Amino acid sequence: MINKQVADINEAFKGVTDNMTFMFGGFGLSGIPENCIAKLVELEVKGLTCISNNAGVDDFGLGLLLHKRQINKMISSYVGENDEFERQMLSGELDVELIPQGTLAERCRAAQAGFPAIYTPAGYGTEVAEGKETRDFDGKMYVLEHAFKADFAFIKAWKGDAAGNLIFKGTARNFNPNMCGAAKITVVEVEELVPVGELDPNQIHIPGIFVQRIFQGKNYEKRIEQRTVRTRN
Amino acid sequence: MLDKNGIAKRIAQEVQDGYYVNLGIGIPTLVANYVRDDIEVEFQSENGVLGMGPFPFDGDEDADIINAGKQTITTLPGASFFDSAMSFSMIRGKHVDLTILGSMEVAENGDIANWKIPGKMVKGMGGAMDLVASAENIIVAMMHTNKAGASKLLKRCSLPLTGVGCVKKIVTNLAVIEVTDKGFKLLERAPGVSVEEIQKATEGTLIIEGEIPEMSI
Numbered sequence: 001m002i003n004k005q006v007a008d009i010n011e012a013f014k015g016v017t018d019n020m021t022f023m024f025g026g027f028g029l030s031g032i033p034e035n036c037i038a039k040l041v042e043l044e045v046k047g048l049t050c051i052s053n054n055a056g057v058d059d060f061g062l063g064l065l066l067h068k069r070q071i072n073k074m075i076s077s078y079v080g081e082n083d084e085f086e087r088q089m090l091s092g093e094l095d096v097e098l099i100p101q102g103t104l105a106e107r108c109r110a111a112q113a114g115f116p117a118i119y120t121p122a123g124y125g126t127e128v129a130e131g132k133e134t135r136d137f138d139g140k141m142y143v144l145e146h147a148f149k150a151d152f153a154f155i156k157a158w159k160g161d162a163a164g165n166l167i168f169k170g171t172a173r174n175f176n177p178n179m180c181g182a183a184k185i186t187v188v189e190v191e192e193l194v195p196v197g198e199l200d201p202n203q204i205h206i207p208g209i210f211v212q213r214i215f216q217g218k219n220y221e222k223r224i225e226q227r228t229v230r231t232r233n
Numbered sequence: 234m235l236d237k238n239g240i241a242k243r244i245a246q247e248v249q250d251g252y253y254v255n256l257g258i259g260i261p262t263l264v265a266n267y268v269r270d271d272i273e274v275e276f277q278s279e280n281g282v283l284g285m286g287p288f289p290f291d292g293d294e295d296a297d298i299i300n301a302g303k304q305t306i307t308t309l310p311g312a313s314f315f316d317s318a319m320s321f322s323m324i325r326g327k328h329v330d331l332t333i334l335g336s337m338e339v340a341e342n343g344d345i346a347n348w349k350i351p352g353k354m355v356k357g358m359g360g361a362m363d364l365v366a367s368a369e370n371i372i373v374a375m376m377h378t379n380k381a382g383a384s385k386l387l388k389r390c391s392l393p394l395t396g397v398g399c400v401k402k403i404v405t406n407l408a409v410i411e412v413t414d415k416g417f418k419l420l421e422r423a424p425g426v427s428v429e430e431i432q433k434a435t436e437g438t439l440i441i442e443g444e445i446p447e448m449s450i
Contacts, residue, residue, distance in 0.1 A: 027280040027317070028303035030296060053317070080356035081303075089355060098355070101279060102321030102363030109318040120325065121366035125344075125397035128362065158297075170297035170314055171281045177316040205316075222296035225303040229291040 004164035004214045009039050012187045012213045018045050023153040023179040024052035028225045031172030032061050035189045035217040036154040049073040055085045060223055077101035103145050110147035111182035117146045150183035160190035164208025165199050181210030189217035235406045235423045240374050242267045242450045244404050257334030258302045260374040279320050279360040284312025325367045332368035336375050338390045341416040341437035343400045346392035365396030377405035377434045384436035407431050416440050421448045
């Protein structure tokens with residue numbers, strides 16, 4: 001077994017500096033690496049480029065980094081529900097690249113899988129395709145989209161072991177598996193770090209080969225963005 | 234004239250047995266409430282779930298189980314979770330049978346604009362561009378006119394496009410319309426709405442052939 005477990009989050013963050021490009025798993029606030037985001041706020045690293053489907057809300061998730069102006073550029077598909085984000089974007093303080101959600105996922109996956117670029121039909125004929133190479137395959141037009149290049153991927157998993165094997169829960173899975181191994185260094189925080197051998201190899205979503213550093217996370221808030229319920233009879 | 238639930242009810246008639254369906258945020262979400270219960274349908278949400286159920290009972294909500302609108306949901310027997318790349322493999326790979334989404338504008342050539350108002354509202358396209366670029370069966374659910382009373386069915390979209398030539402059918406508070414090579418073809422009128430009213434609310438070319446039946450909902 002190749003050990004990926006680090007002593008603590010400080011060791012997991014070795015090499016994190018200003019002006020880097022980071023990937024963050026999560027959809028809305030579901031499955032975001034809460035501990036890693038809190039650490040980045042604490043370290044006050046600046047000039048960051050962040051690849052994340054969303055930008056959190058005003059007072060949680062990546063909204064915390066936005067609030068402290070640590071982010072220079074966001075690459076996302078949807079940034080609603082965040083007034084500070086919208087303000088910084090419309091005023092030009094924040095550089096924002098909005099891209100289709102499937103393209104975001106596939107640009108991560110391409111980086112993970114060793115493809116330099118992929119062709120997708122998403123965005124053809126729109127401003128998203130402006131300045132990009134397009135090509136006809138069997139009578140349909142596609143846009144060339146390049147694999148992301150990132151320094152760190154920050155991942156949140158449900159269960160993991162010291163070998164770096166990961167299991168995700170529910171829709172907290174989202175972009176997390178696609179970002180593992182898509183950056184130079186993949187850092188994973190888990191809700192539950194279990195002894196090696198406890199996870200059934202048949203059930204593992206991401207094998208440890210895609211992970212460089214793993215640690216036990218703590219104090220998960222797991223905030224719900226839109227609490228929608230039925231009333232019991 | 235229909236309200237939002239009425240639009241959802243009419244669209245629910247388009248959902249067939251065995252369909253995998255992706256519902257957008259807003260009116261499309263309501264469609265799930267009106268699908269006949271004698272057919273089998275699975276709802277896909279692009280954040281990574283197939284087989285979505287109703288909202289959870291108060292107290293059962295789980296931050297790890299949400300839909301694309303970030304609402305807490307439940308899953309039905311037979312449901313599955315998956316990552317975002319696989320979710321869009323379902324969409325891009327044409328495995329999803331029907332896509333229902335809202336819009337700000339639709340043009341008579343099938344172009345759709347629903348993600349950006351320059352300088353004003355820029356929330357992003359989310360999964361909409363992937364959905365409209367690949368889905369073969371797209372129904373737009375929207376009001377016929379905007380809040381200012383201007384038509385949303387146009388000759389050409391004025392807002393930045395989400396996709397080109399992709400919308401096949403539109404259900405509004407006034408009408409059911411098919412997008413054809415020659416323009417918007419009026420198929421049905423909403424209860425109590427005249428052809429003239431629909432014509433007046435439609436900026437794009439409206440094709441009216443023969444008697445236009447009233448919707449049955």
